[in-house]
Amino acid sequence: MIKIAIVGATGYTGGELLRLLTNHPKTEVTCVTSHQSAGEPLVSRHPFLKGQYTLDLETLDVDKISEKSDFVFVALSHTTAIKPVQQLIQNGKKVVDLSADFRLDSAALYKKWYAVEHTAQELLQNRVYGLSEVYRDKIKNSSLVANPGCYPTGTLLPVFPFLKKGLVDLDREIIIDAKSGVSGAGRSATPKTHFPEVNEGLLPYNIGSHRHLPEINQEITHFSGQPPKTIFTPYLLPVNRGILTTIYLPLNETLTQSQIDAVLTAYKSEGFIRCIDHPANISAVKGTNYCDISAFETPSRRTVILISAIDNLVKGAAGQAIQNMNLMMGWDESLGLMTPGLFP
Numbered sequence: 383m384i385k386i387a388i389v390g391a392t393g394y395t396g397g398e399l400l401r402l403l404t405n406h407p408k409t410e411v412t413c414v415t416s417h418q419s420a421g422e423p424l425v426s427r428h429p430f431l432k433g434q435y436t437l438d439l440e441t442l443d444v445d446k447i448s449e450k451s452d453f454v455f456v457a458l459s460h461t462t463a464i465k466p467v468q469q470l471i472q473n474g475k476k477v478v479d480l481s482a483d484f485r486l487d488s489a490a491l492y493k494k495w496y497a498v499e500h501t502a503q504e505l506l507q508n509r510v511y512g513l514s515e516v517y518r519d520k521i522k523n524s525s526l527v528a529n530p531g532c533y534p535t536g537t538l539l540p541v542f543p544f545l546k547k548g549l550v551d552l553d554r555e556i557i558i559d560a561k562s563g564v565s566g567a568g569r570s571a572t573p574k575t576h577f578p579e580v581n582e583g584l585l586p587y588n589i590g591s592h593r594h595l596p597e598i599n600q601e602i603t604h605f606s607g608q609p610p611k612t613i614f615t616p617y618l619l620p621v622n623r624g625i626l627t628t629i630y631l632p633l634n635e636t637l638t639q640s641q642i643d644a645v646l647t648a649y650k651s652e653g654f655i656r657c658i659d660h661p662a663n664i665s666a667v668k669g670t671n672y673c674d675i676s677a678f679e680t681p682s683r684r685t686v687i688l689i690s691a692i693d694n695l696v697k698g699a700a701g702q703a704i705q706n707m708n709l710m711m712g713w714d715e716s717l718g719l720m721t722p723g724l725f726p
Contacts, residue, residue: 532698624664
């Protein structure tokens with residue numbers, strides 16, 4: 383049994399980590415922190431966890447956290463995780479960071495998109511990008527994993543098998559249309575995420591400038607060796623959770639439906655990826671760590687339409703983080719993650 387700390391436990395992602403870890407047979411949560419709610423019972427911020435935890439929220443004190451835990455999930459907002467992650471690694475802890483602070487390879491690129499200097503550049507050279515099914519072997523040997531963003535997870539998993547086989551025409555534009563539930567914006571309400579503003583609407587936002595775009599481009603470049611031409615448009619769906627991503631992937635040769643299906647057999651042994659023969663639906667993955675992928679040929683057969691569905695809070699955040707922890711600890715990566723989905 384290892385002891386777990388969650389830094390930034392009161393957000394949606396922190397709550398989801400706590401929910402999922404109640405089913406994990408090899409972990410015990412021993413420390414939870416909150417900047418604004420320190421001193422309050424954890425369940426005062428997460429009433430749905432009453433009866434599961436008796437912990438009180440603490441201030442962020444890295445040395446105290448290190449004394450109480452073996453493994454740390456850092457679920458802080460972007461630009462605030464760098465220093466505590468650096469200190470936790472110095473204290474010999476294994477860390478999964480769920481912010482964007484260690485996702486990008488380049489400190490210069492990080493500064494461009496997040497408008498602050500990266501003060502732990504040495505860790506960027508040693509951290510592993512935590513797309514579990516793709517970088518599994520590297521994750522197993524890492525002490526710092528940068529958990530991918532939700533949009534990149536929903537995009538990269540369907541695209542990867544086609545890139546691996548060299549089937550993508552990277553001289554043409556990859557078009558990504560992704561729609562996310564409102565929980566992806568975090569727990570602090572803003573006018574754009576306030577219920578009356580979101581309900582019965584469908585809003586595109588950060589068109590061509592979303593911070594997940596460089597992350598997507600970075601990983602496609604790693605897969606292929608060539609920077610892609612990517613058009614990425616995210617939308618805000620009036621639902622609580624889930625991301626539906628439609629990718630129009632240009633091919634450098636014609637592929638029939640049966641050939642497309644054969645490419646996706648690369649995932650046939652993956653426990654958390656389900657390749658299906660009908661359009662993916664976010665309702666089928668709600669509350670789970672699954673990524674459902676469907677794929678369709680086009681009349682020209684020079685573009686494949688890929689559709690993926692994930693729960694942004696699970697496979698797009700907390701679930702993948704636990705999957706990465708399992709890999710880092712040498713455990714079965716499905717531990718704590720095999721609960722059935724939520725329906726309706």
